[in-house]
Amino acid sequence: MTTTETDRPADGPDSDTTGDAGHRTGHRTGRPAADGRRPPDDAPDAFEADLLPTPKGASRALLGSLLAPHRGRVAAATAALLLQQAAAQASPLLVAYALDRVVPALRAGGRGPLVVLVTVAVLCAVAAGGLQWAFVRLSARAGQDVLLDLRGRIFRHSQALGLDFHERYTSGRLISRATTDVEALRELLEEGLQELVTVVLAALYVTALLFWLDVGLGTAALLSAVPLALLVRSFQHRSQRAYLAKSTATAAVIVRFAETLNGIRPVLAFRRERANDAAFAALNSRHRRLNGDAILEMARYVVGSRAVANAALAAIVLWGAYRVVTGGLALGVLAAATLYLRRLYDPLDRMGVFLNAYESAAASLEKIAGLLAQRPTVAEPTAPRALPPAAPDRPGREVAFHGVRFGYRTGGEVLPRFDLALAAGTTVAVVGATGAGKSTLARLLARFHDPTEGRVTLDGVDLRELSGAELRRAVVMVTQEAFLFSGTVADNIALGNPDADRAQIERTARAIGAHDFIVALPEGYDTDVRRRGGRLSAGQRQLVGFARALLADPAVLILDEATSSLDIPGERAVQRAMGAVLRGRTALVIAHRLSTVESADRVLVMSDGRIVEDGAPAALIADGGRYAALHRAWRTSVS
C-alpha cells in the first residue's frame, strides 16, 4: 500500500498521545469506543512520561554494535593516547633531572646532561603533539561514523514503526531522539571519552612514577585516592538522576515546540497563542530548573574534589619537606613529586566533565535504545506469499473481511466482529456519522493496523502474508489531507510510481485534469511546491494526490474524500478526477458528497462500528432507512 498522504497528523496540538499503561500486556482500559469517544486520559503511560521500556543491557548492546565496526580505529586511537600520555608526563621527570643532574654538572663545567635534557624535551614535545593529532583524527572519524550510523538507524526504525506508535510517541520526541540525544552521545565520544582516558592514564602514569621516585610518596598519593573515589561515586549517583530528568525535560520542550508549530493553523484560528505561551513557559522553566540542578551537582563535585585534593597535597608536601630537612629525600624528588601530585589532582575537575558527558549520554542512549527496541505492530511476513495473477477480464481484486474485530491499543473495541466482501472492480461508498468507524475500516484494508481478530484478504490472500512491496503495489490509500513532500510537482506525482518518466507523469496529470494548472505554475512540472509561487490550493493538492494514485495504478484504491468543500469549478474538477482514478479497480470511498455516493455501485452505512445498511444507492433510498434520510438531507442542502 502506498500512503500517499499522512493519514492523521500524529501530533497536532489536540492529538491524543495518552493511553493505557497496560498496553504492552495487551490489557485495555477505557470505555468501548462505540460512543465515539476516546478512553479516559488519566492513565499516563510510558509514552507520556517519555520512558519507553528499555530491555536490560540494551544501551550497552547498542553502543557495542555501534562501535564494533570501528574496533581497529578505537584500538589505534587508544594506543596513540597511551603513547601521547607517556610523552606528556615526562616533563616533571625532566625537572627532577635538571635540578639533580644538569645544575650540578653545569656547576662542574659539564654540558653533557644539558644536551641530553634538551634533546629529550624536544623529542617528547614533538611526540606528544603528533600523537595528540593522530588521536583526535582517529577518534573524530570513528565518532562521526558512529553518529551517522545511529541517526540512520533512528530514521529507518521510525519509518518502519506503525501508525499506532507514531500517534502516541509524536514526532517531537523522535526529533529530540535524533538531535539532542545523538548530540549528547557526540559529546561523550568526542570530548568525554578523551577526558576519561587522559585522566585515567595520567593517574596510572603519575602514580607509577611517584612510586618509582619514592615509595612513601607513592603510597600517600594512593591513599588520597580513597576519599576522591567516594566523592566521584556519590556525584555519579546524583548526576545520573539529574541527567535523566533533564533529558526528559529537554524532550518535553521540543515536543511542545513541534506540536504547536505543526498545528499552527488551529493555533492561529482559535487564538491559542497565550495559552500555548503559558504552557511552553512552564515547560521551559522546568527545563531551566532541572538543567540548573545538573549544573549545581557539578559545582558541588568540583568544590568537594578541590578541597580534598588541596588538603591531600598540603599534607604530602609538608611530610615531604620534613623528610628533605631530615635528609630522607632529595629536593629535586620532592619538587618533581609536587608537580606530579598537581597533575594527579588537577584533572579531577575534568573527570567531572567526563562524568557529566557520560551521564547525559547514558540517559540519551537509554532513550534511543528504548525507541530502537520497539517492534512494528504491523510486521513483515517471514515467508511472504504472492498474489494470484490478475484476471485479464476483471479489473481490480476481491477484498474480504472474514470475522474481523478491531480495537485500537488505546481504547475499547471500535469494530465489533463483522464479515464483508467487496467484489472486484466495484466502487463501494462508506457513509455514516462522525466516529462511526469508516476510517478505521479503511485503515484495516490499507494494513495500517492488523485486526484484533479475523483476516482481511485480497483475492483470498491474507494481507499479513503479503510483502510490504506487494501490498503497496496492490493497495493505495489517498487521505483527505493531501500531503505534499518537498520537491517539485512532478516529484510529488511520481511518488505513485518512481519509475515513471515525464511523459507518463504528464499523461496522468492530463487524465486527472491537473495538467492545465500545473503548466500555469512558474516552472510548470518543475515548480518546487514548498517555494513561493509553488504553493498549491486545497483542490490542487487533491488533484496531485489523485494523479499520484492513478500513476500507482493499484488494484484496490481507498479514498478518504475531503470534507472541506471547494468552490464549484474546483468541486467539479475534483469530481471528474475522482471518476478517472476510480475506474478499473476496486474502490472503497469514505464519501462525504452526494454525487460520489450516487455514482457508487454499493453503499455501506456505518453506525457505532457496525454496517447497518448495505446495498445499491437506489435500493437503499427505496428502503427508506438511514441512507434514505441522509440522501434527503443532502438533496435539501444542495437545492
Ligand SMILES: Nc1ncnc2c1ncn2[C@@H]1O[C@H](COP(=O)(O)OP(=O)(O)OP(=O)(O)O)[C@@H](O)[C@H]1O
Ligand atoms: N488512533 C486511534 N486510537 C484510538 N481510538 C481511535 C483512533 N482513531 C479513531 N479512534 C476511535 O475509533 C472510533 C472510530 O473512529 P473513525 O476515525 O474510524 O471514525 P470515522 O467514521 O472515520 O469518523 P470521521 O468521519 O469523523 O472521520 C472513534 O470512536 C474514535 O474515537
